[in-house]
Amino acid sequence: DVKVTQSSRYLVKRTGEKVFLECVQDMDHENMFWYRQDPGLGLRLIYFSYDVKMKEKGDIPEGYSVSREKKERFSLILESASTNQTSMYLCASSLAGTGGNPYFGNGTRLTVT
Amino acid sequence: DAKTTQPTSMDCAEGRAANLPCNHSTISGNEYVYWYRQIHSQGPQYIIHGLKNNETNEMASLIITEDRKSSTLILPHATLRDTAVYYCIVRPPNSGYALNFGKGTSLLVTP
Numbered sequence: 001d002v003k004v005t006q007s008s009r010y011l012v013k014r015t016g017e018k019v020f021l022e023c024v025q026d027m028d029h030e031n032m033f034w035y036r037q038d039p040g041l042g043l044r045l046i047y048f049s050y051d052v053k054m055k056e057k058g059d060i061p062e063g064y065s066v067s068r069e070k071k072e073r074f075s076l077i078l079e080s081a082s083t084n085q086t087s088m089y090l091c092a093s094s095l096a097g098t099g100g101n102p103y104f105g106n107g108t109r110l111t112v113t
Numbered sequence: 114d115a116k117t118t119q120p121t122s123m124d125c126a127e128g129r130a131a132n133l134p135c136n137h138s139t140i141s142g143n144e145y146v147y148w149y150r151q152i153h154s155q156g157p158q159y160i161i162h163g164l165k166n167n168e169t170n171e172m173a174s175l176i177i178t179e180d181r182k183s184s185t186l187i188l189p190h191a192t193l194r195d196t197a198v199y200y201c202i203v204r205p206p207n208s209g210y211a212l213n214f215g216k217g218t219s220l221l222v223t224p
Binding site: 004040101102103104105106107 | 147154155156157158159162212213214215216
């Protein structure tokens, strides 16, 4: 069965901390994505990667960076967490190309105090 | 990507069919209709997609009108576990990497 695993379901961090959100997929998918989901705003794409060491900015990349050193793992980094980054973060993966159906993890709810 | 319009919320009795409508009057000829759902505290889950013909899989059926301006997702025998937010998404086959989820329909299945 398809599986996208996010390392934490809940995370509480302080303002200014560096935060790492980890995502692992076991489907040998080429594409991986990071979204954030906020009430009233839907899902917004932060970054995506279509290959190891490749990354592309999504709609809201400011304040975030990503790392993809291995095909199965995609990390989202908050360099200096701020309260407006309190959100639900969702990782997804899909097959190569732009038409694949993304499969999502169950999300990490991050609270920045 | 074409815009979609869905009702904000719907109710359905357990065991009955749930019919979730979606309007996409500005859909282009090569755009597919996708349906995802998101159960509380989980990530979105792919359900089904189609272009012109009606589609069926183990989860649901997708009925697309002949003019393709609207579609209906049918859950034939809704269960309490089908309570979720359902998203109708329209996009071309190679439109880019992201899906525009919109606000969806909150479906409540009641006993």
